[in-house]
Amino acid sequence: MLDTTPDPTGEPIPAALAADIAPAGAELLADAAAPASRTVKSQTYLRLVWRRFRRNTMGMVGAVMVALLLLATVFADFLSPYSPVGRNPDAIYSPPQSLHFFTQDGFHIIPFTNPVTTEIDPNTFATVTKVDTDTLCQPTFLGRGWSYRLFGLQLDRHLLAAPDKCPWNILGTDRDGRDMFSRLLAGSQLTMSIALLVVAVAVTLGSLVGIISGYLGGIADHWIQRGVEFFLAIPEVPFYFALVAIVPRNLEPFQLVLVICLILSTLRWAHLAREVRGKTLAIAHLDYVSAAEAVGAGRWRIVVRHILPNVMSHVVVATTLLIPSIILIESFLSFLGLGVQPPMISWGLLLNAAQNIQNLGSYPWVLTPVAGVLVAVMSFNMLGDGLRDAIDPYQA
Amino acid sequence: MLRFLLRRTISALGLLFVVSIVSFTLIKAPPGDYADYAAALARSQGGLSYEQSMVLRDQLRERLGLDKPMPQQYLQWISGMVLRGDFGTSYVYNKPVLNLLGERFFRTLAIAGTCHVLATLIGVGLGIIGAVYQHRWGDRIASTIAFLGMTIPRFFMALVILYWLAFVIGYPYVGAISSREFILAPMSFAKLWDTLKHVWPIIFVAAFGGLAYNMRVMRGNLLDVLRQPYIEAARAKGVPGHKVVLKHALPNALHPLVMYQGVAMPYMLSGELEVAIVLGIPTIGPLMLDSLYRNDIWVTTTIFLWLSTVLVVANLLADIALGLLDPRVRQAGTL
Numbered sequence: 001m002l003d004t005t006p007d008p009t010g011e012p013i014p015a016a017l018a019a020d021i022a023p024a025g026a027e028l029l030a031d032a033a034a035p036a037s038r039t040v041k042s043q044t045y046l047r048l049v050w051r052r053f054r055r056n057t058m059g060m061v062g063a064v065m066v067a068l069l070l071l072a073t074v075f076a077d078f079l080s081p082y083s084p085v086g087r088n089p090d091a092i093y094s095p096p097q098s099l100h101f102f103t104q105d106g107f108h109i110i111p112f113t114n115p116v117t118t119e120i121d122p123n124t125f126a127t128v129t130k131v132d133t134d135t136l137c138q139p140t141f142l143g144r145g146w147s148y149r150l151f152g153l154q155l156d157r158h159l160l161a162a163p164d165k166c167p168w169n170i171l172g173t174d175r176d177g178r179d180m181f182s183r184l185l186a187g188s189q190l191t192m193s194i195a196l197l198v199v200a201v202a203v204t205l206g207s208l209v210g211i212i213s214g215y216l217g218g219i220a221d222h223w224i225q226r227g228v229e230f231f232l233a234i235p236e237v238p239f240y241f242a243l244v245a246i247v248p249r250n251l252e253p254f255q256l257v258l259v260i261c262l263i264l265s266t267l268r269w270a271h272l273a274r275e276v277r278g279k280t281l282a283i284a285h286l287d288y289v290s291a292a293e294a295v296g297a298g299r300w301r302i303v304v305r306h307i308l309p310n311v312m313s314h315v316v317v318a319t320t321l322l323i324p325s326i327i328l329i330e331s332f333l334s335f336l337g338l339g340v341q342p343p344m345i346s347w348g349l350l351l352n353a354a355q356n357i358q359n360l361g362s363y364p365w366v367l368t369p370v371a372g373v374l375v376a377v378m379s380f381n382m383l384g385d386g387l388r389d390a391i392d393p394y395q396a
Numbered sequence: 397m398l399r400f401l402l403r404r405t406i407s408a409l410g411l412l413f414v415v416s417i418v419s420f421t422l423i424k425a426p427p428g429d430y431a432d433y434a435a436a437l438a439r440s441q442g443g444l445s446y447e448q449s450m451v452l453r454d455q456l457r458e459r460l461g462l463d464k465p466m467p468q469q470y471l472q473w474i475s476g477m478v479l480r481g482d483f484g485t486s487y488v489y490n491k492p493v494l495n496l497l498g499e500r501f502f503r504t505l506a507i508a509g510t511c512h513v514l515a516t517l518i519g520v521g522l523g524i525i526g527a528v529y530q531h532r533w534g535d536r537i538a539s540t541i542a543f544l545g546m547t548i549p550r551f552f553m554a555l556v557i558l559y560w561l562a563f564v565i566g567y568p569y570v571g572a573i574s575s576r577e578f579i580l581a582p583m584s585f586a587k588l589w590d591t592l593k594h595v596w597p598i599i600f601v602a603a604f605g606g607l608a609y610n611m612r613v614m615r616g617n618l619l620d621v622l623r624q625p626y627i628e629a630a631r632a633k634g635v636p637g638h639k640v641v642l643k644h645a646l647p648n649a650l651h652p653l654v655m656y657q658g659v660a661m662p663y664m665l666s667g668e669l670e671v672a673i674v675l676g677i678p679t680i681g682p683l684m685l686d687s688l689y690r691n692d693i694w695v696t697t698t699i700f701l702w703l704s705t706v707l708v709v710a711n712l713l714a715d716i717a718l719g720l721l722d723p724r725v726r727q728a729g730t731l
Binding site: 235335 | 543563
């Protein structure tokens with residue numbers, strides 16, 4: 001135990017050490033054993049991980065949900081019945097409409113809504129809502145709607161295209177009469193892009209710094225670790241606030257998104273750098289690394305070919321677990337109006353409407369975009385937890 | 397031990413130095429300084445011409461030392477803080493930042509501290525349940541609570557609680573730190589109880605999120621310790637089950653948790669900030685947000701500086717606690 005500073009993972013170092021030695025060691029054993037008994041086919045590390053992961057129900061559910069979420073993000077425009085920016089002055093803050101499948105004449109496979117009209121009772125002045133059960137508002141399956149671009153193609157087909165005459169706002173509308181369901185889908189694109197971009201930067205930086213620090217050791221390691229400690233000691237939310245404070249106010253919305261990404265990537269790499277350094281330290285003293293050095297392999301080759309693959313599994317897990325935390329913090333900043341600005345659409349920005357307590361009280365459905373955040377955070381966490389348990393297939 | 401203390405304190409001071417440099421950079425980063433602000437004010441409200449206001453600006457710069465090179469300004473700033481408690485002036489309120497922060501800061505600390513203690517105690521409790529009943533119902537329930545605490549966004553939880561309190565049950569204690577009649581009253585048990593009625597949502601949400609991490613760390617460590625041979629020996633000897641866990645295993649599983657406390661504190665502070673902003677409870681959070689909306693950079697940065705200082709101190713305390721608990725940690729420094 002060379003380092004006395006607290007390990008942010010809270011993991012006892014010996015366990016982490018064992019976890020890393022095990023795959024490498026057992027792989028060697030498996031290779032050595034293979035020629036002796038030809039009937040048993042040796043399993044690669046990935047296959048073993050997959051075998052273990054498959055048995056983890058939570059992890060599998062998470063994986064499926066993540067896959068669906070990513071598909072929905074890519075095909076968001078195809079899935080939205082309305083244009084996310086199309087305003088409808090006749091349906092301002094209209095509440096979510098309930099979906100029905102049955103009429104008197106039987107079952108409809110595509111759910112429909114009934115148009116609702118509100119009138120003021122001439123005697124009591126109370127608002128009376130009337131549901132027009134005779135009219136069916138049914139979207140057309142693969143019908144034509146608003147046009148969008150997907151993979152460079154100009155398209156106007158939608159999975160469910162909105163009916164012309166009457167509204168089909170299953171999650172209600174916002175203050176401009178824009179369809180919340182379509183906006184929720186559109187918001188996923190920006191939120192996920194920000195999360196993926198930030199995580200890509202943070203993971204690259206974190207694993208590079210971690211490997212370099214762990215492999216070089218000595219005085220370089222010492223000072224890099226002091227730097228990492230500094231980033232770990234910074235209170236996250238106040239730091240982001242302080243950085244947002246100095247962003248110029250006259251940026252274009254798209255530039256602002258990039259700046260937000262930059263701000264969000266300033267802190268998260270440090271944690272990963274710590275973990276990767278720990279693993280690298282453990283690996284760098286193993287025999288096979290010494291052997292590679294003895295054969296005359298260069299430093300770069302050792303880092304890339306011998307250490308990186310063994311650290312990779314932890315990096316993958318860290319990536320999956322970082323994405324939800326970025327989604328959370330981005331939503332919070334945008335919710336406060338400090339992050340992404342209109343006309344961009346992100347989940348947090350949609351929730352911005354709920355910051356006003358009167359809005360929240362009168363139109364509680366402005367909270368629905370939180371469903372996106374919840375689903376994304378939960379599924380990535382489930383996948384990450386499952387992967388974390390699976391990357392160590394030799395453990396009992 | 398003394399050497400260990402000294403080393404830790406020096407590195408904490410180093411951290412504080414870096415934090416102060418970052419804060420100073422943040423203050424200086426936006427274009428324009430106080431002299432520009434005063435000149436603009438003199439033009440718009442005092443009726444000065446552009447040339448006159450420029451003269452005023454230069455005079456102000458000279459008087460306040462804003463024309464000196466950056467390192468000198470930094471020294472001026474930091475000595476003002478340390479020696480005279482001068483943290484700069486809020487542009488918006490035209491008051492010293494210190495007066496603005498004072499009481500609110502201690503509220504934040506008290507609330508975050510309460511959350512921290514609660515989250516640790518409940519988290520450790522759940523962690524023990526999770527480890528002892530591994531793969532059984534107790535474990536499943538504890539893990540589910542932890543998972544939910546980790547995944548549900550805090551501001552969303554706060555919004556739902558706010559909606560429920562304000563619109564469903566009409567709770568009278570929303571959006572303030574204490575009721576009318578207690579605002580100027582001296583501290584008493586009744587006032588404390590009243591304050592609790594106002595701030596419990598913060599404590600609930602922040603602690604709920606924080607216990608998840610404590611639970612996971614505790615469960616993992618305890619499981620590792622419970623697999624060790626000496627535990628088996630104790631069981632074989634006939635020591636009762638609860639005694640094995642609480643007396644033999646638990647003390648050895650606590651170390652990583654103590655290490656973790658320094659890392660958990662930023663989480664609690666951020667949680668307190670988030671929930672207090674949503675609920676509008678006058679602690680540091682809403683003040684910082686307000687200063688952001690109004691470009692009041694001194695307030696923003698001073699809050700950042702203070703909170704970072706708290707964290708550095710908390711980390712130092714966690715390190716010292718660990719050193720007291722574990723001789724290996726103390727010794728490692730002297731090697």
